[in-house]
Amino acid sequence: MASPTPTDTAAHDTSQIPAPEGSITVTVRILRFNPEFDDEPHWESYDVPALPTDRVLNLLINIKSYVDGTLSFRRSCAHGICGSDAMQINGVNRLACKVLIKDLLAKGNKRTTISVAPIKGLPQMKDLYVDMEPFFEAFKAVKPYLIAYGNEPTHERIQSQADRERFDDTTKCILCACCTTSCPVFWSDGSYFGPAAIVNAHRFIFDSRDEGSEERLDILNDTEGVWRCRTTFNCTDACPRGIQVTKAIQEVKQALLFKRV
Amino acid sequence: MQFHKYDVLIVGAGGAGMRAAIASATESGATSPRTAVLTKLYPTRSHTGAAQGGMCAALANVEEDNWEWHTFDTVKGGDYLTDQDAAEIMAKEAIDAVLDLEKMGLPFNRTEEGRIDQRRFGGHTRDHGKAAVRRSCYAADRTGHMILQTLYQTCVKHGIEFFNEFYVLDVVLTDTENGPVASGAIAYELATGEIHVFQAKSIVFATGGFGKVFKTTSNAHTLTGDGMGIYFRKGLPLEDMEFYQFHPTGLAGLGILLTEGARGEGAILRNESGERFMERYAPTIKDLAPRDIVARSMVLEVLEGRGAGPEKDYVFLDCTHLGEEVLETKLPDITEFARTYLGIDPVYEPVPVYPTAHYAMGGIPTNVDGEALRDNDTVLPGLYAAGEVACVSVHGSNRLGTNSLLDINVFGRRAGMAAARYAARSEHVELPDDAAETVEGMVQHLRTATGGERVADIRTELQQTMDSNAAVYRTEDTLKQALSDVHALKERYGRVAVQDKGKRFNTDLLEAVELGFLLDLAEALVTTALARKESRGGHAREDYPDRDDVNFMRHSMCYKLLPEQKEENAPLGLTGFTSDIRLDYKPVVFTRYEPMERKY
Numbered sequence: 014m015a016s017p018t019p020t021d022t023a024a025h026d027t028s029q030i031p032a033p034e035g036s037i038t039v040t041v042r043i044l045r046f047n048p049e050f051d052d053e054p055h056w057e058s059y060d061v062p063a064l065p066t067d068r069v070l071n072l073l074i075n076i077k078s079y080v081d082g083t084l085s086f087r088r089s090c091a092h093g094i095c096g097s098d099a100m101q102i103n104g105v106n107r108l109a110c111k112v113l114i115k116d117l118l119a120k121g122n123k124r125t126t127i128s129v130a131p132i133k134g135l136p137q138m139k140d141l142y143v144d145m146e147p148f149f150e151a152f153k154a155v156k157p158y159l160i161a162y163g164n165e166p167t168h169e170r171i172q173s174q175a176d177r178e179r180f181d182d183t184t185k186c187i188l189c190a191c192c193t194t195s196c197p198v199f200w201s202d203g204s205y206f207g208p209a210a211i212v213n214a215h216r217f218i219f220d221s222r223d224e225g226s227e228e229r230l231d232i233l234n235d236t237e238g239v240w241r242c243r244t245t246f247n248c249t250d251a252c253p254r255g256i257q258v259t260k261a262i263q264e265v266k267q268a269l270l271f272k273r274v
Numbered sequence: 275m276q277f278h279k280y281d282v283l284i285v286g287a288g289g290a291g292m293r294a295a296i297a298s299a300t301e302s303g304a305t306s307p308r309t310a311v312l313t314k315l316y317p318t319r320s321h322t323g324a325a326q327g328g329m330c331a332a333l334a335n336v337e338e339d340n341w342e343w344h345t346f347d348t349v350k351g352g353d354y355l356t357d358q359d360a361a362e363i364m365a366k367e368a369i370d371a372v373l374d375l376e377k378m379g380l381p382f383n384r385t386e387e388g389r390i391d392q393r394r395f396g397g398h399t400r401d402h403g404k405a406a407v408r409r410s411c412y413a414a415d416r417t418g419h420m421i422l423q424t425l426y427q428t429c430v431k432h433g434i435e436f437f438n439e440f441y442v443l444d445v446v447l448t449d450t451e452n453g454p455v456a457s458g459a460i461a462y463e464l465a466t467g468e469i470h471v472f473q474a475k476s477i478v479f480a481t482g483g484f485g486k487v488f489k490t491t492s493n494a495h496t497l498t499g500d501g502m503g504i505y506f507r508k509g510l511p512l513e514d515m516e517f518y519q520f521h522p523t524g525l526a527g528l529g530i531l532l533t534e535g536a537r538g539e540g541a542i543l544r545n546e547s548g549e550r551f552m553e554r555y556a557p558t559i560k561d562l563a564p565r566d567i568v569a570r571s572m573v574l575e576v577l578e579g580r581g582a583g584p585e586k587d588y589v590f591l592d593c594t595h596l597g598e599e600v601l602e603t604k605l606p607d608i609t610e611f612a613r614t615y616l617g618i619d620p621v622y623e624p625v626p627v628y629p630t631a632h633y634a635m636g637g638i639p640t641n642v643d644g645e646a647l648r649d650n651d652t653v654l655p656g657l658y659a660a661g662e663v664a665c666v667s668v669h670g671s672n673r674l675g676t677n678s679l680l681d682i683n684v685f686g687r688r689a690g691m692a693a694a695r696y697a698a699r700s701e702h703v704e705l706p707d708d709a710a711e712t713v714e715g716m717v718q719h720l721r722t723a724t725g726g727e728r729v730a731d732i733r734t735e736l737q738q739t740m741d742s743n744a745a746v747y748r749t750e751d752t753l754k755q756a757l758s759d760v761h762a763l764k765e766r767y768g769r770v771a772v773q774d775k776g777k778r779f780n781t782d783l784l785e786a787v788e789l790g791f792l793l794d795l796a797e798a799l800v801t802t803a804l805a806r807k808e809s810r811g812g813h814a815r816e817d818y819p820d821r822d823d824v825n826f827m828r829h830s831m832c833y834k835l836l837p838e839q840k841e842e843n844a845p846l847g848l849t850g851f852t853s854d855i856r857l858d859y860k861p862v863v864f865t866r867y868e869p870m871e872r873k874y
Contacts, residue, residue: 047776049776082772082773092324095318166377180381
């Protein structure tokens, strides 16, 4: 395998990709990096057939399958619930399996170009693979599990529908890192816990069954904690689960200010 | 090559794997066995997270219920191929399994009294079939997501060690005077391409299913049957591989799952003319009949010309009468899937659906403690299996909805406890010198192969033939076609080459490995399906439309003949094709239920 060539559409033979009836040609630009060959990341372009109903993930799979097997990216469920395929698509953090081509089409007769790059703020390991370990370390640091003292009840704990509803939004998190890696504070300071960790702290702080709020709030009161948040709202926009991330962070801040959960 | 030593090694970090890890580390009573979990993904990426509708347990929080009714439903749902002792254990332990999850923090939906809420689900009935019962404990339509997150959170709490993005490609067996004993596993580290040898006293396989043998499937790209494939290649049996469940309501053309919980909340299946056709097939519980019956009915509607759409190739799931509030609060995710992927809003329009390949009832045979069996009843010491990779058999020929989330919790826990206790009373078994040879050879071969075949081409053709010939309805002819296609594809697979020759994150190479497992499992599925000349549960033969208890009230045991076995055992020639598969059978365990005609 020759090392990947610099941006040069003509160099990539995409004719082997099956082109179903009704497909159009779009250009996919990918910020590629293979540490075994490259000194630094570079863009490569691929002209590929796409149906309007295709997900961006389908195009990446086709490029990998029929053009360049070295193209590397995470994917699993392909319908937005496993959180594997977070990436920057046209500059914003999205799951590649939740973005349809029809929503990216250029106006008029212009050729559609779709830019794909790894999520920002975590080291790029190869193509769209980033090192997820710092992200999960921040998650683990906020004690993201139920803390309850005393004897366990014999039956289930009773929780009112209203109390259950109180933290519903933050239970939806799939740990895809779209929010954390869209945060300008995280980009400039990787030791900031980041939105996802705070969302998961919120999920327990506001759970009426939990008795660990103080421990968690102490952790988040740290210099790398919630006070670094500048309410840019990038995180809320990036969340593929529609979680009101910034609001959750604000609620944690308020809990710290007023010692009230 | 790196070397690691643990007491208990768990392969797979979905619900079954993580439940086993928690049981091993905290519940077994053994003095803190060193437990590690290997996963080819990150734990929270596992496909348990895609399960939606709930987990059944006869809590009787909202109406009268008891675990005996749940046992009966599970046995009848499995078309009497279910091992009744195992089903009884599952239904009985279901109650604690749900309560354990609640205590770990799982945010179940609640009743007005603040107890765990329950809803109806297919095949779950009051008093042996009288009416649908509210048995499924749920968290909106993301119960699997909540289970996966809660189990991962609990693993974090207990500091359980994970090796993420480690692909286990082989299990190591050591021959002893008492026969083979499991002694370790060989893993490929995705980030570096390095091979790791893990020595362990006990090993739990919890690697999930193999839905990717089909084209239209609710399964993730990563569900390639690695655990079953590894076991099968050792010459060890797979049980009941012909029984593959098609979930009735996949988004048409895409296969993305729409939970049966929608019908549990009152949604209705309709054909092109708007008729509620399930009234004809299951007059008592209609749309809440078990999945095999609903899937067959849907296919019949389409085959008989009553399908909807321009190609008349799907039916509708009608949720429009449920109202926006029910959809947004109890079924929010599937509402969003329909909007995102089909551009259809279930609040106002019926959703096009068609059966989608969903769940393997078969797998590695185990007893009720998750101990893997190397024939009909001999335990393979040190090896355990739980979840979809295993066949206990609690699902018989057709799994009831919600019983998979239950299975992973009940039998994940039992396997984890048994593995830890076994480790506590055993010594490490020495690994053979050539423990990693098979994996090294496989990786080296793929890295240097120069053949002209492409992984994607073989995989696509495999999925197409399986969809066309081995899906909801099968015949001798279609299955023979599938088998001959699989054999041809296996032959081509011998010439497969990968483009990525590197070490770092080489998913090109791993996709080739995974395809090898898929081909082996497809062959096992089709071969056992050919031999089963009856219709039962998830196996519907047009040429043998009736259940045949005289000849086929028995589990299939499917063995791959190893090269050294081939000379002694001539191929069975079941189909006129040479095959390196040997079939055997195993009796079903009956306790209190006599087989009856299955009507709903």
